[in-house]
Structures are given as structure tokens and as C-alpha cells.
Amino acid sequence: MKPKVAFFDFTSCEGCQLQKLNCEDELVDILSAVEVVNFREATSVRRDDYDIAFVEGSISTPSCVERIKKIRENAKVLVALGACATTGGLNMLKNFQPLDKVREYVYGDKAGYFDTLPVRPVDQVVKVDYKVHGCPMDKQDYMNVLKALLTGQEPRLLKYPVCVECKMKENACRYDFGEICLGPITRAGCGARCPSVNHICFGCRGLLDDPKMDAANDVLAAHGLTAQDVLRKYRLFYGYSEVSQ
Amino acid sequence: MTTAKNLDINVHHVTRVEGHGNIVVNVKNGKLEKCELNIVEAPRFFEAFLRGRNWKESHLITSRICGICSPGHQLASLKATEDAMNIKVSEQTVLLRKVMVGGSFLQSHILHVYFLVSPDLIGAPSVIPLISSHPDVVKRALRLKKLSNDICDVVGGRAVHPISMVPGGFTKIPSAEDLKALRKRLADAVSDVLATVDLVASLAGKLPAFTRDTEYISLGGVDGEFPLYDGKICSSDCGLTSDKNYRKMTNERVVPHSTAKHTAVSRSSFAVGALARCNNNFDKLNATGKGAAKALGYKPKNCNPYFNNVCQVIEVGHVVQDMIELIDKLLANGLKDEPVPQIKPRAGTGVGACEVPRGILYHEYTYDENGTVVDANCVIPTGQNCANIDDDMKKFVPEMLGAGKSKDEITFALEMLVRAYDPCISCSVHLLDVQFV
Numbered sequence: 001m002k003p004k005v006a007f008f009d010f011t012s013c014e015g016c017q018l019q020k021l022n023c024e025d026e027l028v029d030i031l032s033a034v035e036v037v038n039f040r041e042a043t044s045v046r047r048d049d050y051d052i053a054f055v056e057g058s059i060s061t062p063s064c065v066e067r068i069k070k071i072r073e074n075a076k077v078l079v080a081l082g083a084c085a086t087t088g089g090l091n092m093l094k095n096f097q098p099l100d101k102v103r104e105y106v107y108g109d110k111a112g113y114f115d116t117l118p119v120r121p122v123d124q125v126v127k128v129d130y131k132v133h134g135c136p137m138d139k140q141d142y143m144n145v146l147k148a149l150l151t152g153q154e155p156r157l158l159k160y161p162v163c164v165e166c167k168m169k170e171n172a173c174r175y176d177f178g179e180i181c182l183g184p185i186t187r188a189g190c191g192a193r194c195p196s197v198n199h200i201c202f203g204c205r206g207l208l209d210d211p212k213m214d215a216a217n218d219v220l221a222a223h224g225l226t227a228q229d230v231l232r233k234y235r236l237f238y239g240y241s242e243v244s245q
Numbered sequence: 246m247t248t249a250k251n252l253d254i255n256v257h258h259v260t261r262v263e264g265h266g267n268i269v270v271n272v273k274n275g276k277l278e279k280c281e282l283n284i285v286e287a288p289r290f291f292e293a294f295l296r297g298r299n300w301k302e303s304h305l306i307t308s309r310i311c312g313i314c315s316p317g318h319q320l321a322s323l324k325a326t327e328d329a330m331n332i333k334v335s336e337q338t339v340l341l342r343k344v345m346v347g348g349s350f351l352q353s354h355i356l357h358v359y360f361l362v363s364p365d366l367i368g369a370p371s372v373i374p375l376i377s378s379h380p381d382v383v384k385r386a387l388r389l390k391k392l393s394n395d396i397c398d399v400v401g402g403r404a405v406h407p408i409s410m411v412p413g414g415f416t417k418i419p420s421a422e423d424l425k426a427l428r429k430r431l432a433d434a435v436s437d438v439l440a441t442v443d444l445v446a447s448l449a450g451k452l453p454a455f456t457r458d459t460e461y462i463s464l465g466g467v468d469g470e471f472p473l474y475d476g477k478i479c480s481s482d483c484g485l486t487s488d489k490n491y492r493k494m495t496n497e498r499v500v501p502h503s504t505a506k507h508t509a510v511s512r513s514s515f516a517v518g519a520l521a522r523c524n525n526n527f528d529k530l531n532a533t534g535k536g537a538a539k540a541l542g543y544k545p546k547n548c549n550p551y552f553n554n555v556c557q558v559i560e561v562g563h564v565v566q567d568m569i570e571l572i573d574k575l576l577a578n579g580l581k582d583e584p585v586p587q588i589k590p591r592a593g594t595g596v597g598a599c600e601v602p603r604g605i606l607y608h609e610y611t612y613d614e615n616g617t618v619v620d621a622n623c624v625i626p627t628g629q630n631c632a633n634i635d636d637d638m639k640k641f642v643p644e645m646l647g648a649g650k651s652k653d654e655i656t657f658a659l660e661m662l663v664r665a666y667d668p669c670i671s672c673s674v675h676l677l678d679v680q681f682v
Binding site: 012013014015016017018019021022024025027028031032036039043045089090093094096097101102103105108116135136193194196197198199202232236 | 290292293294296298299302305306309310311312313315356360364370371372373376383384387388390391394402403404405406408409411416417499
């Protein structure tokens with residue numbers, strides 16, 4: 001019997017939903033290997049008897065909390081897709097301002113119409129079995145996890161930094177251009193996509209399990225960068241670690 | 246059993262649209278008591294958390310408003326930042342950005358027409374059963390989609406949340422070889438475009454024959470060009486005005502049933518998107534676009550909102566020819582390895598307007614002298630269309646009840662109506678309404 005899979009989205013840009021559809025070469029094969037029983041963005045079929053739930057987005061409202069708990073109850077395996085789901089992503093920036101002020105700034109005196117909570121990654125609310133990092137998630141990374149799950153293997157996360165992939169591509173180091181790059185402490189798996197087009201790494205794939213922070217900070221200091229610059233940059237995608245400490 | 250007297254429709258989370266919306270219709274004793282699209286997407290507060298961020302990050306942050314429209318959000322954002330800091334970009338940068346626009350329109354329209362709309366017209370719940378019943382159609386859709394993604398990968402470094410577009414230019418210029426390869430694939434894709442036109446022409450008869458005149462707003466006023474990247478604001482009611490007047494041309498307001506704000510200009514609502522663009526700028530379409538329009542039976546001005554899908558196919562034809570011509574121009578000029586200029590930030594306010602697949606998009610930022618965001622405002626196409634969708638439903642529901650349609654038929658027609666606008670709901674809830682002081 002084909003495994004039944006479902007796709008759900010929470011607070012996010014739905015770019016990771018799009019990345020799944022962007023696997024054009026594999027899409028037909030994937031869809032013939034699984035049965036899609038719930039994918040609001042792509043089909044009117046909606047059932048709750050899924051084996052694997054793929055979840056995109058952060059948890060940011062009371063109704064998100066209820067929905068993700070139900071999904072966890074129904075799913076045998078839950079996979080968080082993309083930075084919003086795995087680390088809270090950019091949505092975490094909201095948490096650094098008072099919630100009332102944030103609501104008022106956007107909705108004015110009508111702020112009371114809409115509920116919001118501090119943003120959380122999915123694993124702060126329910127157990128997450130596997131994660132596919134990145135903003136957006138990398139197609140190949142997603143395919144690797146999907147293939148592993150469908151063939152009964154354990155998906156693996158890379159344990160080395162983006163710098164490794166960047167060096168293998170023989171890119172010039174962004175620090176040599178006086179820029180702040182988070183490649184030294186960010187989990188690899190994207191093929192150093194941003195430095196490969198002469199752009200710094202923003203750390204969208206999250207911190208390594210064992211990042212060499214002191215060494216990274218020494219590098220920053222050696223290039224005359226202030227802690228303020230660095231913190232601001234870290235917070236773009238690393239807000240979750242700051243909050244959880 | 247539905248009668249013309251009582252009807253209760255509550256579609257919780259409309260499927261095959263981007264984001265979360267509910268349709269609520271309530272008719273009591275023949276009187277329409279409620280008829281609205283509720284936008285229930287979780288609010289995201291982008292404008293609030295942009296404040297305090299650095300000017301080099303504005304486009305990277307606002308890109309995350311929407312994955313599908315990310316190239317367009319980046320362009321509106323870059324234009325706003327460049328306006329605020331008086332940064333001029335080269336002709337090559339403009340040409341490359343226009344190729345990005347073409348690639349992202351192709352991507353979004355193909356996804357919408359083939360994956361989200363065609364199942365309604367063919368009578369399937371999704372594109373998945375079409376893999377076995379209509380394999381050639383699905384393969385063609387995937388070919389066109391892959392081409393559009395490859396275009397944005399080559400030019401922007403990535404299709405979803407591009408990397409290399411920055412204030413002032415590109416961090417990496419594509420090679421002539423890569424552009425030549427794309428040009429060949431675009432030329433080869435013309436037959437797929439024509440087949441798409443034929444497919445939609447064969448299904449267009451199934452679109453509901455509903456019309457409602459409204460105000461159509463898009464970019465306009467560019468000589469000899471169907472304006473997508475730049476131009477003035479063009480209203481079918483009020484004519485042309487500068488993009489600096491975008492607040493007057495949107496008038497956003499918060500309504501309780503929608504985390505996306507509603508808008509109105511000269512009427513209770515207005516429409517943006519492919520139909521508005523074709524209605525306002527039909528003469529500027531190129532030969533492929535006009536040929537598609539003829540085959541699809543579209544003539545301006547058309548007031549059937551379901552024809553937004555038809556106009557998306559017209560634009561697919563237009564952008565494919567347009568990208569071929571843009572690449573020819575880039576190659577004829579000779580690609581230059583232009584480094585991104587060194588920019589010293591300065592205080593100021595800037596506006597950026599561009600067309601994205603779902604309609605006209607505005608970003609506005611105010612920066613302090615260090616280039617830190619002080620205020621931000623983004624007005625999203627789907628937010629602009631919400632009031633228009635409500636008004637369409639308020640006219641269409643009584644018409645269908647009068648014609649004796651069943652609840653199922655009415656529900657289906659309303660879901661199709663919402664889908665026709667190709668609403669990008671996660672986009673639309675990133676709100677603003679900033680009081681600039």
C-alpha cells in the first residue's frame with residue numbers, strides 16, 4: 001500500500017509549498033509513489049488518515065496551536081519543512097517587539113480583531129520527528145528526506161557548516177570583502193547557494209548542533225565588526241536560539 | 246434542499262488557493278444577509294518587524310511575505326529603497342530585472358492555470374488524477390514551470406526568494422552562454438504556449454457567464470510597453486497618476502472578517518490583476534499576447550472576473566516573447582560585469598510600485614540617516630481585490646438563486662470565483678496602515 005501523506009501550512013510565505021511543486025523532474029514519480037490525502041493548496045481532497053505529515057510555517061495564533069496538535073495526533077511521522085517550521089524563521093523578528101505594539105502598528109485601533117501569540121517553531125509545541133531546514137527549504141534536501149522516509153531509512157542532517165560547501169565550490173570568502181557571513185556556524189545542505197552568487201550567508205538553515213561560536217566571533221572582530229552589527233544579523237534567522245536561552 | 250428563500254454556505258479554507266480563506270454566504274427569507282470572503286490567514290506583521298532593520302535587508306525580509314511572488318516583492322522593495330536613497334541602476338540591471346519579472350509571471354500563471362484552475366474545468370479534485378488521465382497536459386505544464394524556474398535561477402540565483410538582486414544591481418551577472426541557452430528554450434516553448442492557449446480556449450466555455458463592471462487598476466502610461474516593472478498608476482475610472490499617490494489609489498481599511506485589509510478608490514471596490522492589466526493596456530501587448538487574446542475570445546473591456554484566468558494565459562504568451570526580446574537586447578549590448586555600486590545610506594522615504602502576477606504591488610519605506618528602517622508599508626494585490634470579490638459575490642449569489650441554482654452549484658461557482666482572482670492570501674495579511682508622522 002502506498003504511504004498516505006499530507007501537507008499542512010501555518011504562518012509562512014508558502015514558499016516551501018512551492019519548492020515541493022518545483023521538483024518538476026521528480027513530481028510525477030513522487031505522486032505515483034504516495035497517496036496525497038490532504039494538501040489544501042493543491043487539491044480539494046481532505047482526509048485525516050495520513051502516515052506522514054509535512055508541516056510548513058510557524059505557530060503564531062491560538063488556532064495554529066489547536067491545528068498542529070490534531071495533526072500530531074493523526075500523523076505517525078511529522079516532518080517540519082523550512083525555516084519557519086524548524087526555527088521560527090523570519091517570523092521570530094516579531095517576538096523582539098511588544099506584541100501589542102506590533103498589532104497596533106499594523107492594524108491600528110482595530111488591533112483587537114486579530115489574535116496573535118509569540119511565534120514558535122513547530123517543535124516548541126509538538127514533537128517533530130525530522131526537519132528540512134532553509135528559507136526556502138532546498139529542493140534536494142527535501143528530496144533526500146522524502147526518499148529516505150519512503151524507503152524506510154533514517155533521514156540524516158549534515159553536521160558541518162556551509163563554509164565546507166563554499167570552499168568546495170572555490171568561492172571567494174565574503175569576509176575578504178568586509179562582509180558579515182554566517183557560513184562558519186550555519187548547518188550545510190544548501191550547496192552554499194548564497195555565497196556562490198557573491199552574497200553572504202544569512203544563516204537560514206539554523207545553527208550547527210555544535211557551532212564554534214568563539215572562533216566565528218574572533219573572525220568577526222578581526223574584521224572590525226561591532227557586536228551590534230553581528231547581533232542584528234544573527235537575529236534575522238537565529239532569533240529562536242536567543243529566545244530559548 | 247435549498248430554496249431561493251434560505252441558503253447557508255460556509256466553505257472553511259477554500260482549497261487550491263494560496264493561503265487560508267473562508268467563504269460565508271447567508272440568505273434568510275430571500276434576503277442576502279451575509280456574503281463575504283473571510284481571510285483567516287495568521288497575521289504576520291512584516292511592516293512592524295521591518296522597523297530597525299538595515300536597508301540592505303529590506304528586500305530580503307519582504308521577499309518572505311510570499312514565496313510565489315518573492316521576485317516581485319523584491320523588485321518593489323528594491324525600487325522603494327533606491328527611490329529613498331536616490332540610487333540609479335544601469336540599463337543592464339533594468340533588462341535583467343525585467344527578465345525576472347517575465348520568469349516569475351510565467352511561473353505563477355502556469356502554476357495557477359494548470360494546477361489550481363484546470364481541475365475545476367476538467368472536473369477533477371486536483372492535478373494529481375490528471376497525471377494518468379491527461380499526461381501530456383501535465384508534462385507540458387511541468388516543462389513550462391521548470392523553464393520559468395530555471396530563468397529565475399540563472400538570473401536571480403534562486404526562483405523562490407532570489408539572492409543576487411540587491412539595491413543598485415546584481416551581485417552576479419548571468420553568463421552569455423546561460424542566457425543563450427534560456428533563449429533557445431524560450432523559443433522552443435512557444436509551441437507549449439500555443440498548446441496552453443488551445444487548452445484554455447477549449448475550456449473557456451465552462452467559465453460562468455457573470456459580469457460586473459468595476460474600476461480596474463494597474464500600471465500604465467509607458468510608451469510602447471505593456472508595463473509590468475515600472476510605470477504610473479492607471480485607473481480605468483481616474484486615468485494616470487504617479488506611484489507616489491498610491492495611498493490615495495488604495496485607501497486601505499481594516500474590516501473584522503479579514504486579516505487582509507480592504508481597499509476602495511472611486512467605487513466601493515476595484516480590481517487588480519491580469520484582467521485589469523489587459524483591460525487597461527491591451528494595445529501594448531506584443532503579437533504573441535494579442536494572438537492568444539484572439540484565440541481565447543478576449544476583447545477589452547471585459548467585465549467577467551472569471552476571465553482573469555484567460556488573461557493570465559494571454560500574459561503567458563506576452564512574457565515568453567518579451568523575455569526572448571529582452572535576452573536578445575542584453576546579448577546585443579554585450580553583458581558587462583557590473584559590480585554593485587558602493588552606496589552611502591541617507592535618510593529619506595521612497596515608493597516602489599510594480600506588477601506582480603496577482604496585480605499591482607506597492608512598497609514604501611522611510612529610512613533614517615544610517616539606513617535603518619523607521620517606517621514601512623506594503624499594499625498587496627490580494628488585499629486590494631478582497632472588497633471586489635465580496636462585491637462580485639453580492640451580485641452573483643442573488644442572480645444564481647434567481648436562476649434556481651442548487652447550493653452545490655452556487656458553492657462551486659463561488660469557490661471558482663475566489664480561485665479566479667488567484668488570491669495570494671499569505672501575501673495579503675502582511676499589512677500596514679502605517680501612520681507616517
